Amino acid sequence: MRRFDTNGNPLGDVIEVTEMLQAKDTHRLDKDWTEVVLLGNHADQNTALDPYDGDPAQKGFWLATYLYHRFYRLPENVEVRLLEGTHARKDGSRRFDTISARRTKGVFAQHETVELPNGIRLHYIYDEPMADTSHNRSVSGSIASNLSTCAVVFQGEMYGVLTGRSWTIEAPSFGIPFGARHISVHIELSDDYPVLPEGYRQFLRYADGEQDQVEAKDFALQVLENRPEWLVDLIHSMAPNSGDSSDEIRSRLQDLLNKLRVRATSPRVDDEGDLDVDLGSGRGSVEGGTSRNGGNGGDGRHKPDDLTVVQTGAQMARMAQNMERAPKLIPLDDALEIEEKQIIGRAGRYYPASGELFINMTYPAVPLMQEQLGREYSQAPDPEVMRQMARGLSRNSMINRVGLAVVFALAKRINREWDEEAMGKALQPESLSLAADNYFDSLQDARRMLGKTLKLKRTDGQEEEQESAIA
Known part of the structure; x- marks a missing residue:
């Protein structure tokens, strides 16, 4: 807000107050200091504790947190102290330390x-x-x-x-x-x-x-x-230990990616890039094989062979170089971890940079499939074994469906009509959730496994009942 003095002249943001305070004798004048005034919306607003008048509300130590997330280090000759009421401790002034x-x-x-x-x-x-x-x-x-x-x-x-x-x-x-x-x-x-x-x-x-x-x-x-x-x-x-057969599923997904021949995005040399690179002799380059005169000794130089950045823990594609790698499958059961990844009510979230796919194992498709299998094989001689098998099959089919959704989204890279933005939409948690919802196509394989293992046929009428419910 632009301010004016009694003569109508504009005032700046900084006011020299030394002469004003000499007469009042209320402030120390033996050292330099600066007073900052936070202007509120009304006279009763304590701007030191509530700077935005409740919109949004702030914790009492907002100023201390603001400084903590602002200054990574202070000059050696500077000390900051926060008075009582402006920090998280209950009493006294405290020295401010940076991270x-x-x-x-x-x-x-x-x-x-x-x-x-x-x-x-x-x-x-x-x-x-x-x-x-x-x-x-x-x-x-x-x-x-x-x-x-x-x-x-x-x-x-x-x-x-x-x-x-x-x-x-x-x-x-x-x-x-x-x-x-x-x-x-x-x-x-x-x-x-x-x-x-x-x-x-x-x-x-x-x-x-x-x-x-x-x-x-x-x-x-x-x-x-x-x-x-x-x-x-x-x-x-x-990392959670889910006990699911995610490694086996990931291997199958890798085989599919290899068959689709989906190539990963390879890094290119850029003079303005942040990283210094050298062909060297490690992964990513091979010895020059043929010299100019046709010999096999080469000239000692290296040529690029596979410039794909090898992600930590990533599974190597076997059939061809620079092929896309299957996502690392990470099932989540812990409510806090699911909330942290913001997939409550979503099937999963994929991180292209690290190649990790987090799958929400509390997503409704998992218990719904498990419940249906439990009804259909309720006559099993050992109900507990049947329930454990139904649970494992339901979880693994969920992992497989979400993993396949990611694989086919990555496969769109070979389609010129799909750019990276379109691929990104296909990899969103909402898109993965739609793929996870169709657990009905996974039922037949699960039934076959249960029937073969338990030597038992499913209860008649359950499939027709389910299909009627869908209709």
């Missing part, structure tokens, strides 16, 4: 920094759970939020911060399919990295090209490929 400062003080269970050849520094932090609570261990002594975060850091400030659900749903693309609630990743750019802060320093833009906004996901592949070994082991330890 970087708390890391050096040993607040977090484990952390490691990986420096890349292009000057980017990747900070990996593990904040272990605190006893039987829903908090991370860093909540002890914290004056702000203790949620894990992912952000881009430039010149000591954090941009594009992901936290809470926003982070857990994106984390698999960064190679963190499990445990994102306790794992933070910060991508720190060098001071001369070609980016420019926006006027209010709310976000970064690339200095070149169309000056797109910089986001953490732009560096997801680097984060995935440079994860420390201890972090990879930690993530694997947090």
Whole structure:
């Protein structure tokens, strides 16, 4: 709002108040200071606690959390203190420490920094759970939020911060399919990295090209490929053990992809790219086989052979190089993990960057198929064995249907009428859910397996009853 003095002259945003306060003798004048006034909507609004007048509502320590997710480090000669009522502790003023400062003080269970050849520094932090609570261990002594975060850091400030659900749903693309609630990743750019802060320093833009906004996901592949070994082991330890035959199903999906001859998108050399590459002698290149004079000795040089980026844990395609790889199938039963991936009421979510497919095993198609098989084979001599088989067959058929939906969506890459945007729509959770709903086509194979194993025919009339219900 533009303000004016008593003579109608416009006032700036900064007012020199020294002379005004000398007469009042209410403020210290022996040191420089700045007073910031937050203007509310009415006289009763406490803008230090409720800056938006309840729309949206803010926690009492919003200011401490804002600073915590804003400044990654402070200059050595700067100390910030928060007075009582502006932080998460109950009394007294508290010193503000940045994430970087708390890391050096040993607040977090484990952390490691990986420096890349292009000057980017990747900070990996593990904040272990605190006893039987829903908090991370860093909540002890914290004056702000203790949620894990992912952000881009430039010149000591954090941009594009992901936290809470926003982070857990994106984390698999960064190679963190499990445990994102306790794992933070910060991508720190060098001071001369070609980016420019926006006027209010709310976000970064690339200095070149169309000056797109910089986001953490732009560096997801680097984060995935440079994860420390201890972090990879930690993530694997947090993975659920579902007991489903997902490996066998994945092998069949890979065979199908090989037959369809769907090629993966291969990286290309770009002089303006972020990564330094060398043909070298490892995977991705072979020794030159024939010299100019027709001999077999070659000239010692290498030629590109297979430039496909090999994803961690990805299953190799056997029939041809650069073939698309089958998704890694990850069934989820835990309600919290299903919520984190935002697939409540959805069949699954696929992450192309990491090749991981998370499948919601509580999706209605699973219990509906299990229930029908239970009715049809209710006369089994051992009902418990029958129920366990029905459950396993229902779950595996669900995994297979969702996996097939992903495979056929990837197969659209060979169709020139389908671009990447169209493929992306086919891989959305809603599209996968439609494929999962048709469990009726899976019933016959399940019946055949149950009948062969239990030496039992299904109860008459159940199939007709089901078909009538569908009609």
